[in-house]
Amino acid sequence: MNGRELVDTELARLVDSLRYCVLVHDAVTKEILWANQAACDLLGFTLEELKPLKANHMSSPAREYRRELGVAWLQEAVDRGVSTTEWCYRSRTGTDVLTEAVAIRVDLDAGAVVLVQFRDIAAEKAVQQDLSRTSSRLETFLRHLGEGIVVVDDDARVVFASQSAARLLGIEDLQGRCFRDHCDARSANELRELLLHTAPGRPLRGARLHWQRPTGEWTWLAGTCQYIDLEGDLQGHLLLLHDITDRVEVEHQHWRDTQYLQHLARYNAMGDMAMAIAHEVSQPITAAGNFVAGVRSRLADLDAPSSDLSFGLEHALRQIDRASRILTALRQYVTRLEQAERVNDLNDVVAEIEYFVTLRASQHDVRVTWDLASCPLPVLCESVLIGQVLTNLAFNAVDELARWGDRERSLTISTRRLQTAVEVVVADNGGGLAHPDPAKIFDGAFTSKAHGNGIGLALAHRIVTRHGGTIRVEADEPHGTVFVVRLPLVDDPDPEWGPLAIADPQTRSA
Secondary structure, three states, rough: HHHHHHOHHHHHHHHHHHOEEEEEOOOOOOOEEOOHHHHHHHHHHOOOHHHOOOOHHHHHHHHHHHHHHHHHHHHHHHHHHHEEEEEEEOOOOEEEEEEEEEEEEEEEEEEEEEEEEEOOHHHHHHHHHHHHHHHHHHHHHHHHHEEEEEEEEEEEEEEEEOOOHHHHHHOEEEEEOEEHHHHHHHHHHHHHHHHHOOOOOOOOEEEEEEEEEEOOEEEEEEEEEEEEEEOOOOHHHHHHEOOOOOHHHHHHHHHHHHHHHHHHHHHHHHHHHHHHHHHOOOOOOOHHHHHHHHHHHHHHOOOOOHHHHHHHHHHHHHHHHHHHHHHHHHHHHOOHHHOOOOOEEHHHHHHHHHHHHHHHHHHHOOOEEEEEOOOOOOEEEEEHHHHHHHHHHHHHHHHHHOOOOOOOOOEEEEEEEOEEEEEEEEEEOOOOOOOHHHHHHHHOOOOOOOOOOOOHHHHHHHHHHHHOEEEEEEEEOOOOOEEEEEEEEEOOOOOOOOOOOOHHHHOOOO
16 A cells, blocks of 8 residues: 555544544555654654654563564554554553554555554553552452441441451441441440531541441440541441550459549548547647536536626637537538638638637747738638638647747747748747658657647648648748748639639649
8 A cells, every 4th residue: 555645634633633643554554654643752762753653663672562473463453453552562662652543454545554552551550550559559458457437327237347347336337227236325326416417528536336237236336427428429428446455444344443542542531630639639628627617616606707607618619619610610621621611711721719719828838920911911711611621730830839848938820922822921930840850740740749649740641732822831930840841822703702612622722
């Protein structure tokens, strides 16, 4: 066939304008008769340069693209009418171009030809390979994934489940099952609420479900839920689940252990309370007994003035009232300290103990100086407990001073406001610290009294620390002892000052 005649036809001019690459081979010799411009551009040859080339001149040197294979492919098209293959052409610059090629036999008036259409598929092939690798990796990951992937519709019916989900849930065929049917009542309701609040555009939500396997075994599942819409192919609520049965068992065991420890702590607190009652209540009860004894002796004297009797009875009642308040405060201390806490002015707390401290001091010729801050000192505290701490410190100081009859005995109680705290200072001019380590004074084993047991300072330390405060002791100069109680300052308290909702005192900073 004359290639010139083919080029001059109108059809050839139309084909030459295609973006698709076209080569025309002679059906018998397989020589190139013509190529359109797209083929010339891709391969980098002119039409005249292409015509004398054979398959080995314009194909990859790889074995699968040998000349005889190319000729056989063209011959198959001659014999069968059409033949498709992947053929790797080589451009003039030596670049391999992988193509999808279709050879079609066309019978023209001048004779039969093979029309080869081909296009560069290197980029597509690379994409396909990447997709294949990604798909293979994803399939491997999903197969060995510890988490189960389940997609359910609005009614919790499963529309998709991964292999790992089937393994996790113990059901091979989850498709079409209602997920809620395998949950206990509480988890079923939780899942229903979860699906109602999981909609397009909303963030992930967490879930914890109690699931029953077909074997009857119950397991705990935790995960996240999110609405998905994969271009209409897969829609629903995606549940990413993992087994937390072991963790839940640990949590339950921890809860049981905590309950047991709280039970033991309550009994321990009851023991502390009994010791505290024995120590603290003995003081007002003894004082009340003394006043009652005084009244009794006055009653024997018919000429005794009634004012003396009234004085004795009034002070006995005040001591008994003090003992009652101590018992109430200690009972609250053992249960929940927060329930008894209010915002109080620390100056008022100190003022409430003034009578008792002055009375005790006067019995031992101790001069007491009260130096209270002029500004309010709002603190969150149980006033009776803090008052008892301060009373205990003051009484200890008076008892210490009573031992020193050869000097002027003085006790100073003062309050002051700091930047974030308030302080009460109890200072005496007694014998000073006899204990080598001030930190051990509060461990419950220190006392300077002949019949003391040290529980007062230990209890004071516990009360102050449970209020989020600190208590310390230091030597006074030239002699004596100083106790400092520091409590957190309440910022901007309510004008009416009253109960305040707070966290556990243990969590407050000192």
